[in-house]
Amino acid sequence: MTTKSKAAAQDAGYRVLSPADLSAAHGLRAFALDVLNGLSETPKRLSSRWIYDDEGSRLFSRICELDEYYPTRTEAEILRNHTEDILKRAGTDKLDIVDLGAGDGRKTNIMLEAALKQVKDVRYVPIDISEASMGGLVKNMRGKFAGLKVAGIVGEYFDGLHWLSQSNDRRNLVLFLGSNIGNFNKVQARVFLRQLWEALNDGDQVLIGFDLKKDIELLLAAYNDKHGVTAAFNKNLLKRVNRELGGDFDLAAYRHFATYDVFSGAMESYIVSLKRQTVTIRDIQSSFEFQEWEPLHTEYSYKYLQSDIDGLASNTGFKILDQYFDNNGWFTDSLWQVEKPSL
Numbered sequence: 552m553t554t555k556s557k558a559a560a561q562d563a564g565y566r567v568l569s570p571a572d573l574s575a576a577h578g579l580r581a582f583a584l585d586v587l588n589g590l591s592e593t594p595k596r597l598s599s600r601w602i603y604d605d606e607g608s609r610l611f612s613r614i615c616e617l618d619e620y621y622p623t624r625t626e627a628e629i630l631r632n633h634t635e636d637i638l639k640r641a642g643t644d645k646l647d648i649v650d651l652g653a654g655d656g657r658k659t660n661i662m663l664e665a666a667l668k669q670v671k672d673v674r675y676v677p678i679d680i681s682e683a684s685m686g687g688l689v690k691n692m693r694g695k696f697a698g699l700k701v702a703g704i705v706g707e708y709f710d711g712l713h714w715l716s717q718s719n720d721r722r723n724l725v726l727f728l729g730s731n732i733g734n735f736n737k738v739q740a741r742v743f744l745r746q747l748w749e750a751l752n753d754g755d756q757v758l759i760g761f762d763l764k765k766d767i768e769l770l771l772a773a774y775n776d777k778h779g780v781t782a783a784f785n786k787n788l789l790k791r792v793n794r795e796l797g798g799d800f801d802l803a804a805y806r807h808f809a810t811y812d813v814f815s816g817a818m819e820s821y822i823v824s825l826k827r828q829t830v831t832i833r834d835i836q837s838s839f840e841f842q843e844w845e846p847l848h849t850e851y852s853y854k855y856l857q858s859d860i861d862g863l864a865s866n867t868g869f870k871i872l873d874q875y876f877d878n879n880g881w882f883t884d885s886l887w888q889v890e891k892p893s894l
């Protein structure tokens with residue numbers, strides 16, 4: 552999907568603040584620049600945030616349905632059981648539900664349905680870097696919930712924070728679901744949450760989905776499903792480079808590989824070159840050599856202990872109001888409140 556014109560996006564119910572293909576200062580698009588940088592590094596890397604084009608978003612929706620991929624259904628269970636309580640704690644008539652990295656919003660549905668019953672004036676503000684996801688999401692939400700105010704934003708998380716810092720007349724409940732926080736390492740997570748704290752007002756609340764440390768076999772299966780959907784999702788990064796930047800990655804000559812680092816607590820995803828080969832990418836006028844078995848890093852997904860969550864909240868200025876778990880204790884949605892000293 553190409554970026555829509557400003558007017559067309561407005562009609563579709565969202566604004567585009569920083570589309571992935573906006574020109575960067577040096578004339579290269581942000582995606583192209585990131586590909587150039589990432590493939591020039593040792594070890595090579597490509598950020599997973601570029602996976603979510605039309606095809607990547609579709610593949611991720613299929614991953615959410617897989618038996619092995621427990622995070623979606625466990626978090627849905629948590630929201631089904633605790634949304635009423637979460638909304639009660641927001642305790643307001645005027646609420647913005649801000650969904651950072653909203654994706655297809657399939658779990659947010661649960662919250663919006665309850666919010667329309669419990670809260671007088673509710674507005675839904677999904678923020679996602681993927682315009683492909685946003686178009687479908689806004690359409691679905693408008694179709695499902697007549698009368699729901701939706702103000703979508705296509706942009707980076709940081710655009711979302713900027714937007715938040717400028718709109719301060721309503722109570723915010725910020726959703727950061729699906730273990731999106733896990734894509735940050737622990738330092739990045741702390742910096743991000745402190746920036747979120749700065750953008751919010753005293754009393755605003757944040758609901759963060761943390762994937763918890765658990766049986767390593769469960770983790771490995773979740774990122775190595777037997778139908779190969781996760782492999783296709785990961786390799787979609789290469790396809791996107793081929794499609795949008797004129798790359799010539801031979802997909803059959805690479806494999807998906809996911810592993811768990813017990814020490815850092817991260818599931819790590821890679822694409823591994825099965826032979827010595829050269830890839831040429833027309834739009835960045837560059838070629839890159841891959842040796843046989845050379846890895847290309849694509850994603851981290853950090854898993855948490857309760858003590859990590861407690862430390863993160865207290866180090867970034869939040870108070871943990873409550874902590875909700877699924878029946879297996881595999882995942883938690885942690886409800887935090889912004890605490891700002893009165894000066």
Ligand SMILES: C[S@@+](CC[C@H](N)C(=O)[O-])C[C@H]1O[C@@H](n2cnc3c(N)ncnc32)[C@H](O)[C@@H]1O
Nearest residue numbers: 600603652653654679680681706707708728729
């Ligand atoms: C794993 S999906 C989770 C979707 C949803 N929150 C859920 O729980 O199912 C991650 C979503 O975050 C978006 N995303 C990733 N990096 C982002 C960034 N830096 N800024 C904004 N959105 C981002 C992706 O486009 C994708 O839709």
